[in-house]
Amino acid sequence: GENVEQHPSTLSVQEGDSAVIKCTYSDSASNYFPWYKQELGKRPQLIIDIRSNVGEKKDQRIAVTLNKTAKHFSLHITETQPEDSAVYFCAASSAGGSYIPTFGRGTSLIVHP
Amino acid sequence: SAVISQKPSRDICQRGTSLTIQCQVDSQVTMMFWYRQQPGQSLTLIATANQGSEATYESGFVIDKFPISRPNLTFSTLTVSNMSPEDSSIYLCSVEDEPTYEQYFGPGTRLTVT
Numbered sequence: 001g002e003n004v005e006q007h008p009s010t011l012s013v014q015e016g017d018s019a020v021i022k023c024t025y026s027d028s029a030s031n032y033f034p035w036y037k038q039e040l041g042k043r044p045q046l047i048i049d050i051r052s053n054v055g056e057k058k059d060q061r062i063a064v065t066l067n068k069t070a071k072h073f074s075l076h077i078t079e080t081q082p083e084d085s086a087v088y089f090c091a092a093s094s095a096g097g098s099y100i101p102t103f104g105r106g107t108s109l110i111v112h113p
Numbered sequence: 114s115a116v117i118s119q120k121p122s123r124d125i126c127q128r129g130t131s132l133t134i135q136c137q138v139d140s141q142v143t144m145m146f147w148y149r150q151q152p153g154q155s156l157t158l159i160a161t162a163n164q165g166s167e168a169t170y171e172s173g174f175v176i177d178k179f180p181i182s183r184p185n186l187t188f189s190t191l192t193v194s195n196m197s198p199e200d201s202s203i204y205l206c207s208v209e210d211e212p213t214y215e216q217y218f219g220p221g222t223r224l225t226v227t
Contacts, residue, residue, distance in 0.1 A: 032214060043218040044156065044204065089155060101216060103156045
C-alpha cells in the first residue's frame, strides 16, 4: 500500500516568514495529493490539492508543488500569519483506491507574532 | 462542499459499554468514511461505508468491534463496542465529493473511556 512520509514534524517561524512542509510517497500510481489544515480542537479542512497532471498550484499565500519523478510534493506558505498556526497533513491517493487518501503524520506549524 | 454533522460531539463512557456515533450529510454521497484520530496523531482510516453494501474495514479494525451502518446516502453510524480506555480518541466521519474526489470531514466525536 501507499506510504506517506512528512517532514518536519514541528516547524516554528516568525510572522512574515515562509514555511515549507515536504512529503514523499511510495506508490507511483498515486495521482491526487491534498493538504489539510487542522486547528486545535477542529476538524481537518482541505486547503489545497494538486493532481498529477500539474506541477504547481497556487491559492493566494499557499502553493503546492509536485515532482512525480522523485515522488515528493511540498506545501509552501508565504507571509505567514499567527492564524496559520495549526497542524498540516499531506495525503496521497489514487483512483484505484477510490481516492481514499493515505495521510502523513502531520506538521505542527507555529507562527510567532 | 457538503455540510456534515456528527452526534454526539463528545462523550465519557464506562469500560465495557458501547457508543453509537451518528454522521449526517446534507447531500447524497456515495462514499463515507470513518476515521480515528488519537491525541497528537494522524488520521487512521477505520472503514469505508457504501450504501447498500457491507463496510470495508482496514487492517486492524474488525466489524465486531466497530459495526457500521449505512442505511441511505446521507447517513451512517459507527458503533464502538465493548469499549476500553484504549478506544479513547476522536472519531471522524468524512465524505468524498464527486466528481472532484475531494474529501470533507465532520466535526468529530471526542470519546473518553474510563
